[in-house]
Amino acid sequence: MSKPLHALSSPASWVGLGWRQPHYAELLQGAPAPGFLEVHSENYFGAGGAALGVLMQAREQHPISLHGVGLSLGSAVGLDPWHLDQLAELVARVDPVRVSDHASFSRGALRGQAVHAADLLPVPWTTESLNLMASHVQQVQDRLRRPLAVENLSAYLSWADHDFSEVQFLVELARRTGCGLLVDLNNLHVNARNGWRRQHGPQVPEPVEGLLDVSRAWLEAVPAECVAEIHLAGHADTGEWLIDDHGSPTSEPVWALYRHAVSCWGPRPTLIEWDTDLPPWAVLMDQARRAADTLAECSP
Amino acid sequence: MSQTLLEQQSALLAALWSPTTAAPTGEAGLPAYQRNARAVAERALAAAYPVLRQCVGEATLAALARDHWLECPPLCGDLACWGAELPDWLSRLGPGHELPAWLPELAQAEWVLHRLATAPDPLPQPGTLARLVQEDPDQLCLEMPAGTQVQAFEAAVISVLLAHGLGDGSVEPSAQALQAAGLRLQAGEPEQAVFWRQGWRPRVRLIDASEAAWLQALHTQPSLGAALRWLEAHHPGLDLGVWLQEAVTQGLVLAVRDAIPH
Numbered sequence: 001m002s003k004p005l006h007a008l009s010s011p012a013s014w015v016g017l018g019w020r021q022p023h024y025a026e027l028l029q030g031a032p033a034p035g036f037l038e039v040h041s042e043n044y045f046g047a048g049g050a051a052l053g054v055l056m057q058a059r060e061q062h063p064i065s066l067h068g069v070g071l072s073l074g075s076a077v078g079l080d081p082w083h084l085d086q087l088a089e090l091v092a093r094v095d096p097v098r099v100s101d102h103a104s105f106s107r108g109a110l111r112g113q114a115v116h117a118a119d120l121l122p123v124p125w126t127t128e129s130l131n132l133m134a135s136h137v138q139q140v141q142d143r144l145r146r147p148l149a150v151e152n153l154s155a156y157l158s159w160a161d162h163d164f165s166e167v168q169f170l171v172e173l174a175r176r177t178g179c180g181l182l183v184d185l186n187n188l189h190v191n192a193r194n195g196w197r198r199q200h201g202p203q204v205p206e207p208v209e210g211l212l213d214v215s216r217a218w219l220e221a222v223p224a225e226c227v228a229e230i231h232l233a234g235h236a237d238t239g240e241w242l243i244d245d246h247g248s249p250t251s252e253p254v255w256a257l258y259r260h261a262v263s264c265w266g267p268r269p270t271l272i273e274w275d276t277d278l279p280p281w282a283v284l285m286d287q288a289r290r291a292a293d294t295l296a297e298c299s300p
Numbered sequence: 301m302s303q304t305l306l307e308q309q310s311a312l313l314a315a316l317w318s319p320t321t322a323a324p325t326g327e328a329g330l331p332a333y334q335r336n337a338r339a340v341a342e343r344a345l346a347a348a349y350p351v352l353r354q355c356v357g358e359a360t361l362a363a364l365a366r367d368h369w370l371e372c373p374p375l376c377g378d379l380a381c382w383g384a385e386l387p388d389w390l391s392r393l394g395p396g397h398e399l400p401a402w403l404p405e406l407a408q409a410e411w412v413l414h415r416l417a418t419a420p421d422p423l424p425q426p427g428t429l430a431r432l433v434q435e436d437p438d439q440l441c442l443e444m445p446a447g448t449q450v451q452a453f454e455a456a457v458i459s460v461l462l463a464h465g466l467g468d469g470s471v472e473p474s475a476q477a478l479q480a481a482g483l484r485l486q487a488g489e490p491e492q493a494v495f496w497r498q499g500w501r502p503r504v505r506l507i508d509a510s511e512a513a514w515l516q517a518l519h520t521q522p523s524l525g526a527a528l529r530w531l532e533a534h535h536p537g538l539d540l541g542v543w544l545q546e547a548v549t550q551g552l553v554l555a556v557r558d559a560i561p562h
Binding site: 042043045046048049050051052053069070071072075076077080082083086105106107108109110113114115116117118119121123124126128129132155156157161194198240241243 | 330
């Protein structure tokens with residue numbers, strides 16, 4: 001296990017699937033497996049139990065990527081030492097191929113105590129915010145003794161203050177800390193379309209190709225050597241908002257962005273995220289096969 | 301740390317936890333986060349309190365989850381830890397909510413089971429049991445799974461839990477067990493129970509006063525010998541041979557260890 005990705009040859013081995021509880025047994029009983037499995041780190045915190053036991057079984061057969069949603073790298077009240085301890089313990093047990101979390105904050109002061117919002121809240125793209133997040137990323141990497149991959153968000157709020165664009169902020173974060181970037185193409189697409197709707201209202205037809213060009217420019221601003229992983233996922237459309245709910249197949253505009261990303265950066269580990277309204281495992285494998293085909297076709 | 305960023309983040313959290321407050325950014329996205337928080341709260345409580353959910357129904361649990369989230373926010377990034385305060389919070393709600401008076405105790409028992417689910421895995425070592433007939437009990441102790449505990453309840457909530465199969469969705473509650481649990485609740489019968497982990501399964505079973513005293517003695521006395529003397533003095537009559545056989549079979553006793561010198 002823990003086969004380094006550079007040693008893997010077939011495009012399929014670069015593509016992973018989110019592995020959730022309803023599919024635990026099927027995979028362990030021999031269902032076709034993707035190149036790696038992604039799990040949410042926080043679901044395996046704790047000293048023991050069934051979930052952790054199942055994960056430890058899976059790691060004997062499959063590379064594991066630990067994807068976190070709770071580190072709160074942008075938090076002005078600091079990282080939670082308990083959370084970092086739990087993550088470090090899990091990383092030591094699992095020896096994952098990658099560890100990642102988000103360029104967001106969740107933890108903050110409320111009514112005189114530090115609370116956790118259990119959501120990925122946006123940070124302002126300011127120098128102050130960058131300095132803070134860089135110090136936290138460094139703190140995590142020092143503790144884990146491995147690079148972290150940091151993911152761009154889908155955000156439904158934005159701050160008025162900014163010294164950088166989002167992509168400038170993330171690239172500078174990677175440059176300062178040596179962290180990788182986990183580029184979520186669905187988040188990019190969701191943000192672009194929600195940005196249009198906020199500006200023009202949901203009734204005004206969206207220039208989808210023009211918005212894709214904006215996202216393509218975002219991707220072109222990221223040096224290939226910074227990209228640790230790509231995420232693909234589906235979203236829901238409420239009419240007012242596109243919501244990054246990971247509850248449907250990857251949309252065609254996001255596949256278009258993926259083709260562009262691969263042609264810019266070459267093959268990168270790619271994850272199909274599907275977290276709600278889970279389909280049969282075979283449907284997820286079909287999505288993985290499509291990503292592998294795209295890697296084979298579009299890599300420079 | 302600059303006050304600015306700290307204040308910005310605090311303002312956003314305050315807005316999320318106070319639905320009437322305007323978003324600090326002046327944008328319309330706040331409700332998307334608030335909707336997500338409500339959904340997260342409902343899922344988290346439903347996972348931790350499956351029997352409570354069956355007892356009060358989906359809609360009531362959802363309403364409780366929303367209110368509890370607003371009053372008792374999560375304090376860490378592991379949502380499995382959120383809900384610890386629910387039993388106390390339920391007991392403070394008062395009669396206006398028309399919830400059963402025994403609901404806080406049911407929640408208390410379910411929370412013990414929920415936390416046991418991620419306790420350290422028990423490792424039975426049956427080979428060490430031979431020490432019980434070979435060595436001085438004052439030099440020995442019985443090892444139980446981490447997190448094993450005895451709790452007493454004023455209402456028959458353990459019967460309710462057991463009648464619902466501990467919330468295991470794959471088991472249909474038996475009408476007979478539900479009826480019996482209802483009668484015990486109506487009669488106001490108190491219950492004591494031991495909670496532990498058998499393999500990956502959190503377990504609970506009813507115990508009588510003498511077994512409760514024995515389990516507490518095993519926990520508090522310095523050695524097996526001291527626990528035996530204490531039991532003989534305070535609760536004579538428990539058949540320890542039968543008890544041990546059952547406890548080993550159920551994974552409640554894992555091994556015989558050296559007593560820790562005091």
